[in-house]
Amino acid sequence: MKKQRSDSNPAPVMPALPEPLKDLKIKYTKVIVDHVSVFLFPPQADVDKAVEAARKAFELGSTWRTMDASERGRLLNKLADLVERDRLILATMETIDGGKLFSTAYLMDLGAGIKTLRYCAGWADKIHGRTVPMDGNFFTFTRHEPIGVCGQIIPWNFPLVMFIWKIAPALCCGNTVVVKPAEQTPLSALYMGSLIKEAGFPPGVVNIVPGFGPTAGAAISHHMDIDKVAFTGSTEVGKLIKEAAGKSNLKRVTLELGGKSPNIIFADADLDAAVEFAHIGLFYHQGQCCIAGSRIFVEEPIYDEFVRRSIERVKKYTLGDPLKPGVQQGPQIDKEQYKKILELIESGKKEGAKLECGGGPWGDKGYFIQPTVFSNVTDDMRIAKEEIFGPVQQIMKFKTIDEVIKRANNTTYGLAAAVFTKDIDKALTFAAALQAGTVWVNCYSALSAQCPFGGFKMSGNGREM
Amino acid sequence: ASPIPAPNPRPDIAYNKIFINNEWHDAVSKKTFPSINPATGEVICQVAEGAKADVDKAVKAAKAAFQLGSPWRRMDASQRGKLLNRLADLIERDRAYLAALETLDNGKPYAISYLVDLDMVVKCLRYFAGWSDKFHGKTIPLDGDFFCYTRLEPVGVCGQIIPWNFPLLMQAWKLGPALATGNVVVMKVAEQTPLSALYVASLIKEAGFPPGVVNIIPGYGPTAGAAIASHMDIDKVAFTGSTEVGHLIQKAAAESNLKRVTLELGGKSPNIIMSDADMDWAVDQAHFALFFNQGQCCCAGSRTYVQEDIYNEFVERSVEKAKARVVGNPFDFKTEQGPQVDEKQFKKILGYISTGQREGAKLLCGGNPAADRGYFIQPTVFGDVQDSMTIAREEVSAP
Numbered sequence: 001m002k003k004q005r006s007d008s009n010p011a012p013v014m015p016a017l018p019e020p021l022k023d024l025k026i027k028y029t030k031v032i033v034d035h036v037s038v039f040l041f042p043p044q045a046d047v048d049k050a051v052e053a054a055r056k057a058f059e060l061g062s063t064w065r066t067m068d069a070s071e072r073g074r075l076l077n078k079l080a081d082l083v084e085r086d087r088l089i090l091a092t093m094e095t096i097d098g099g100k101l102f103s104t105a106y107l108m109d110l111g112a113g114i115k116t117l118r119y120c121a122g123w124a125d126k127i128h129g130r131t132v133p134m135d136g137n138f139f140t141f142t143r144h145e146p147i148g149v150c151g152q153i154i155p156w157n158f159p160l161v162m163f164i165w166k167i168a169p170a171l172c173c174g175n176t177v178v179v180k181p182a183e184q185t186p187l188s189a190l191y192m193g194s195l196i197k198e199a200g201f202p203p204g205v206v207n208i209v210p211g212f213g214p215t216a217g218a219a220i221s222h223h224m225d226i227d228k229v230a231f232t233g234s235t236e237v238g239k240l241i242k243e244a245a246g247k248s249n250l251k252r253v254t255l256e257l258g259g260k261s262p263n264i265i266f267a268d269a270d271l272d273a274a275v276e277f278a279h280i281g282l283f284y285h286q287g288q289c290c291i292a293g294s295r296i297f298v299e300e301p302i303y304d305e306f307v308r309r310s311i312e313r314v315k316k317y318t319l320g321d322p323l324k325p326g327v328q329q330g331p332q333i334d335k336e337q338y339k340k341i342l343e344l345i346e347s348g349k350k351e352g353a354k355l356e357c358g359g360g361p362w363g364d365k366g367y368f369i370q371p372t373v374f375s376n377v378t379d380d381m382r383i384a385k386e387e388i389f390g391p392v393q394q395i396m397k398f399k400t401i402d403e404v405i406k407r408a409n410n411t412t413y414g415l416a417a418a419v420f421t422k423d424i425d426k427a428l429t430f431a432a433a434l435q436a437g438t439v440w441v442n443c444y445s446a447l448s449a450q451c452p453f454g455g456f457k458m459s460g461n462g463r464e465m
Numbered sequence: 466a467s468p469i470p471a472p473n474p475r476p477d478i479a480y481n482k483i484f485i486n487n488e489w490h491d492a493v494s495k496k497t498f499p500s501i502n503p504a505t506g507e508v509i510c511q512v513a514e515g516a517k518a519d520v521d522k523a524v525k526a527a528k529a530a531f532q533l534g535s536p537w538r539r540m541d542a543s544q545r546g547k548l549l550n551r552l553a554d555l556i557e558r559d560r561a562y563l564a565a566l567e568t569l570d571n572g573k574p575y576a577i578s579y580l581v582d583l584d585m586v587v588k589c590l591r592y593f594a595g596w597s598d599k600f601h602g603k604t605i606p607l608d609g610d611f612f613c614y615t616r617l618e619p620v621g622v623c624g625q626i627i628p629w630n631f632p633l634l635m636q637a638w639k640l641g642p643a644l645a646t647g648n649v650v651v652m653k654v655a656e657q658t659p660l661s662a663l664y665v666a667s668l669i670k671e672a673g674f675p676p677g678v679v680n681i682i683p684g685y686g687p688t689a690g691a692a693i694a695s696h697m698d699i700d701k702v703a704f705t706g707s708t709e710v711g712h713l714i715q716k717a718a719a720e721s722n723l724k725r726v727t728l729e730l731g732g733k734s735p736n737i738i739m740s741d742a743d744m745d746w747a748v749d750q751a752h753f754a755l756f757f758n759q760g761q762c763c764c765a766g767s768r769t770y771v772q773e774d775i776y777n778e779f780v781e782r783s784v785e786k787a788k789a790r791v792v793g794n795p796f797d798f799k800t801e802q803g804p805q806v807d808e809k810q811f812k813k814i815l816g817y818i819s820t821g822q823r824e825g826a827k828l829l830c831g832g833n834p835a836a837d838r839g840y841f842i843q844p845t846v847f848g849d850v851q852d853s854m855t856i857a858r859e860e861v862s863a864p
Contacts, residue, residue, distance in 0.1 A: 238723060242718065245719075246726075250715060446607075448608045451607050
């Protein structure tokens with residue numbers, strides 16, 4: 001039976017994909033404070049200087065504090081324009097620095113980054129307080145005021161997008177920021193520093209300090225003059241950040257941490273779509289996504305067929321230089337991650353999961369790992385419990401609704417989840433029953449600037465966007 | 466205004482144990498601790514002393530009450546509102562008893578317990594009762610061929626640690642929002658003032674809240690409170706108290722399971738009087754801002770800045786007002802100020818007063834204990850206070 005579709009919504013047209021820049025010159029490699037590149041040492045001194053600048057830019061009566069909210073929006077839109085102008089530079093940079101496929105960087109990362117800047121630009125002058133009919137002879141109103149100096153520590157998997165997800169809402173609300181990009185991928189953030197200056201943001205509003213977590217990152221989370229810290233990264237470091245905030249000045253904390261997200265496939269699902277979404281949901285960006293669907297629960301009757309199709313989907317992969325067209329998978333980000341993933345793959349083999357394909361390194365240069373599929377995975381195995389952050393797909397079997405709800409929720413994580421079914425009752429039940437910040441129905445990884453994002457339990461505190 | 470019913474200064478203590486699953490339990494350790502009447506220094510009664518083992522029991526009960534499919538999870542949001550309104554009704558029914566109990570345990574004047582604390586408690590519960598079925602999610606026009614909506618869901622098991630300065634009101638402020646939104650609660654009440662909250666527990670059962678939805682544990686901070694802050698199965702901790710302990714709570718939350726944290730801590734709030742203000746009104750309000758509740762308010766206006774040209778007159782009038790403040794038996798309707806909550810606070814305050822004098826502030830009135838028994842302190846006014854002085858920087862929590 002052919003599915004009835006509306007005739008009037010054609011598929012969206014992607015912009016044409018240019019070739020990556022052959023000759024990328026890295027101009028910005030220093031700490032940026034007050035629009036000025038500085039180089040201080042040790043990292044604490046850099047952070048202190050950045051905080052001082054951010055604090056000054058936030059003083060009552062400063063340019064930034066007296067700027068119309070709509071003008072903040074205009075600056076964010078101008079920044080979006082500049083990112084669009086330099087889209088090719090940034091995409092090439094992101095690929096070289098992060099090992100990301102160029103097509104993905106150009107189309108998805110840059111696309112999402114630009115849209116997020118424009119979305120937040122639109123919000124700037126729509127942040128409403130309220131008048132409140134309280135008891136007694138009083139006039140009461142709430143004012144939404146910027147928190148102040150926001151420390152923002154971002155990861156290496158989506159360097160530019162994470163940079164923009166942090167600064168856009170913060171600037172839209174009138175805060176000033178001190179950003180520490182990941183040591184593995186500082187370049188696009190630093191380039192953004194130059195665009196922020198070009199767009200016309202006052203000095204001190206955005207300050208960028210490249211460095212390492214235990215030094216620069218810790219300096220931020222412990223700082224007595226930072227009002228809030230926002231961190232995206234591992235749960236392990238998230239705990240350190242929150243603890244440091246509690247020890248120092250009780251700064252506000254938001255965290256976006258790890259996940260081990262369940263993807264539940266029922267026999268009544270559209271199997272083609274399910275296999276495809278489960279595949280992209282895991283293998284996107286070499287598996288280096290906090291929302292990766294890394295526990296795929298498949299209903300018994302379709303289990304074998306699902307596994308067969310998943311293996312086939314992955315077998316034809318071309319690995320290689322992410323700048324080149326026709327490559328489907330690039331390298332893992334660094335040696336540390338590479339070793340960790342291989343170790344977890346070995347644990348899968350040792351603990352009795354069935355290795356269907358892949359299972360080891362690829363090539364003799366760089367940090368490439370073969371796309372790997374494990375079937376017959378049971379819930380107690382390490383690969384079913386620990387976040388792998390690599391191209392390793394786990395496929396488990398289930399029988400009943402109650403059983404899979406329990407198993408899906410049986411984790412300290414709670415970032416995302418998905419269910420594939422055509423039955424509306426099942427879909428709505430799972431939307432409510434799954435302990436996850438985002439639940440996808442018949443899709444995976446659908447994210448957009450308009451949606452709030454964040455985790456339950458140890459996947460995070462608070463919501464972004 | 467309707468007359469305040471005469472208090473019974475010796476109310477019967479019916480509930481002095483740990484409340485779990487709508488039942489009363491001894492502590493697992495069988496230990497008890499005394500609750501003291503601050504007006505006399507005498508023991509009111511012994512109370513079960515909850516610690517980690519009791520917190521574990523309570524969390525287990527709360528988790529079970531929060532299971533998908535449980536009566537509380539399946540209850541209509543509007544029905545949660547009805548239960549909150551019913552609780553408010555029962556508190557109104559037993560208003561005089563609760564006000565007397567609050568005065569006995571905390572020392573605040575009975576007239577104020579009755580007219581202010583109990584009034585605000587009832588209003589708070591009714592306010593949140595009304596919100597129960599109005600927590601809206603959103604549908605969102607996101608990019609792409611998707612239907613997107615947000616659902617507001619209860620956080621889960623909420624650990625709530627409340628202070629001794631407004632025992633009933635702090636309990637209502639914590640329970641109202643948590644229950645309106647469908648959460649379950651493990652509450653630790655202050656060791657100085659456990660009695661009124663435990664009585665309310667009996668009303669929670671009477672109102673019809675399912676077992677395990679609210680669990681209340683009397684006990685100490687370093688034991689029961691710490692057990693809550695570091696519990697691996699509590700989803701959120703809400704704490705009202707000192708900033709010093711607030712640090713410990715956030716650290717413990719981070720080190721354990723990254724539970725969500727909200728904190729209501731101390732203050733040293735500035736009250737700024739310009740020379741164009743209505744002098745009578747300003748003196749009145751500044752007096753109230755500081756002296757209300759024996760000075761034991763997180764929002765006390767404890768730094769009064771007066772514009773130079775009206776300074777002397779303002780100070781003179783403030784001293785007059787402080788001298789006229791009636792300190793005495795909190796059950797007496799004439800009394801405006803009762804005792805401080807316990808011996809620890811009493812000693813700490815006298816220490817601050819002597820520090821104030823030593824650092825050069827001018828003691829204009831008061832400064833001494835106000836009675837031979839109990840923890841009463843004279844209404845005290847310091848003039849010529851500099852910003853660098855200890856009494857200008859630290860929270861004193863005193864009259």
